[in-house]
Amino acid sequence: MQVFRGRVSNMFVLPNRGHVRQLTQVQGIPSKGMTLSIRDHRCKVVEVGKNTTEGKAVSTRSCLTGQRVAPYGHVLVDWISGEPAPNEMHGQWIQEDIS
Numbered sequence: 001m002q003v004f005r006g007r008v009s010n011m012f013v014l015p016n017r018g019h020v021r022q023l024t025q026v027q028g029i030p031s032k033g034m035t036l037s038i039r040d041h042r043c044k045v046v047e048v049g050k051n052t053t054e055g056k057a058v059s060t061r062s063c064l065t066g067q068r069v070a071p072y073g074h075v076l077v078d079w080i081s082g083e084p085a086p087n088e089m090h091g092q093w094i095q096e097d098i099s
Contacts, residue, residue, distance in 0.1 A: 004028035005095030006073065008038070011086065018046045018076040019083065021094060026058045026071040028096070035080070037097040038089055042080040049074035 006023030013019055034045045051059040051073070058073040 002028040003096045003098060004030050004034065004036075005093055006071075008089045008092055008094055009072075011089060014076065018078050019043075020049075020074055020076050021089070022072070022074045023094065024070050024072045026073050029057055030073065030075050030096075035097040036075070036077065036094050038092055038094040039084060041082060041084045042097055043077035043083075043094075044080055045075050046078050047076040049076070 004026075005028065006021075006026040008021050009024045010022040011020060030045055030048050032045055032048055036043050036045060048057045050057060051061070053059070054061060056073075058071050060069075060071050062068055
């Protein structure tokens with residue numbers, strides 16, 4: 001089984017729900033309850049996003065131009081060990097914590 005990971009491309013907060021991390025270059029499939037880490041910080045997946053076109057957690061569909069894009073998706077997380085600053089996350093890998 002492949003470990004889930006993705007590069008953070010964008011992030012925002014959904015009030016009273018959690019923190020959304022939009023990901024690109026996704027490997028593996030995220031699941032609710034999964035623990036993730038980014039640098040020295042940990043979070044738990046509260047909800048897994050679903051692409052509105054395909055209904056999948058990770059999409060590989062081409063963009064409107066027909067060009068292939070890296071696998072992408074998003075997860076809603078709740079921070080366990082303190083949220084890192086945005087400049088510590090953008091472009092960084094967030095991945096399943098299997099320790």
